[in-house]
Amino acid sequence: MREKVAVIGAGTIGTAVALALKKSGNEVIATRRKKEKISFLEDEGIKVCSDNRTAILSSEIVLISLKPVDAVNELKKFADELRGKIIISLAAALPIDLIKKILSNSYAARAMTNIAARVGGGFTVYCFENRFPEGYKERVRELLSSFGKIEEVEEKYMDALTALSGSGPAYILTVIESMMYAGLKVGLPRDLALRASYETVLGSAKLVGESGDHPSILKELVITPAGVTIDAIYELEDSGIRTAFIRAIESATKKSEKITREIMEKFKD
Ligand SMILES: NC(=O)c1ccc[n+]([C@@H]2O[C@H](COP(=O)([O-])OP(=O)(O)OC[C@H]3O[C@@H](n4cnc5c(N)ncnc54)[C@H](OP(=O)(O)O)[C@@H]3O)[C@@H](O)[C@H]2O)c1
Known part of the structure; x- marks a missing residue:
């Protein structure tokens, strides 16, 4: 399924996943404040901008690849725009409970991938919030599969997996x-x-x-x-x-x- 995906915070891991998502046929828009640093993504057919609002509004699924504190701040800032959307947080150490506290009207998943996603060789573990709609789960799995192998895990293992496979x-x-x-x-x-x-x-x-x-x-x-x-x-x-x-x-x-x-x-x- 071709999805409209925003990647918020296209730094090291965000750039890798934006390229992987595009390669799998998705429509991708990527953001960072210094957008000139990711202009090379345009050659791959990825839209680039520095305005998170525009990127979020033009997408159905939003991947957050920011540092955890930045992620919380941006989620708070755009809680209205994120209403009803699927959010996949790639930020380390950011629990789903906190995401849900900010975004009670979005559907949240948390994932930990690694830099091998750049060549489709990533290992990505993920989990969903309790009330994540069954019908949407496959869409998330399909997107994460573009980074490499995936495995659903209990959230309590995320810190250990961040240390083992993320790093x-x-x-x-x-x-x-x-x-x-x-x-x-x-x-x-x-x-x-x-x-x-x-x-x-x-x-x-x-x-x-x-x-x-x-x-x-x-x-x-x-x-x-x-x-x-x-x-x-x-x-x-x-x-x-x-x-x-x-x-x-x-x-x-x-x-x-x-x-x-x-x-x-x-x-x-
Ligand atoms: N690197 C890895 O191998 C790896 C693996 C697994 C998970 N992670 C997780 O992924 C997250 C990002 O890590 P990273 O290594 O990719 O860090 P990074 O290279 O610093 O990327 C973060 C990017 O976010 C951008 N940014 C900061 N504030 C922003 C804002 N308000 N709006 C839009 N963009 C903003 C920054 O660019 P500007 O300053 O230009 O805005 C920066 O390029 C972290 O939570 C990390 O734990 C990383």
Whole structure:
């Protein structure tokens, strides 16, 4: 279904999703205050403006890709214009309850995607407000599917998923970069080292996804007795790679929970 969609706050993630939505055949209008910074979107057939009101009025579905505090302020400012529309908030740490407090007459969904949406490889988790009309849910799912894979989740998991999959590309890109540097250290040409690193990450992820096997089982297929891999695994375990990831994602989850609490406190009245 071709939808009229507004993307409010076309920065890093807003630009990525605007392009994905357009590529899937939707009519898209994107906003940011410095609209000259997104004029390149016009070459892709996306309308661009700095006036949120115009964008909201010309659309049936409104995606909010602003920072959480900006999102609350804009939702408050345009509550009348948003009446009866479907709102999909991509803002981290912004609970549906708060959105509904501001927009009691709109239909609210909350989603967390990631930057891989830029190439259709995003993982987007989402949830709906309790009274979200059943008949509209498929429209939201279809739009979010243009970013990549989607999964409906309970809202209580959103902070953890923000930390795991929302921020996740930053961790995996660090892994790819580290593997590439390792390739350089052992004498590989730069391009080959980078390709070998990202293709290995891509292929390993595909192996987990398509086999349905636990990573630890698949890992055993590579680690042979007294072979090459066990030497590398020994070094990785010795440097605490698993606890580093666990600590990192736990810490990011706590940060997201803290921002959620602060937002709720700031806008409690
Ligand atoms: N980046 C990611 O990988 C990622 C992943 C998942 C979720 N998110 C979430 O997505 C949201 C945006 O993050 P981001 O990284 O894309 O931030 P960002 O690059 O700073 O984008 C936000 C954009 O909003 C625009 N903006 C600010 N106030 C505005 C207003 N009143 N009206 C219209 N546009 C306005 C800003 O441009 P102007 O200053 O020109 O207006 C800016 O380009 C956050 O809530 C974040 O948690 C981000």
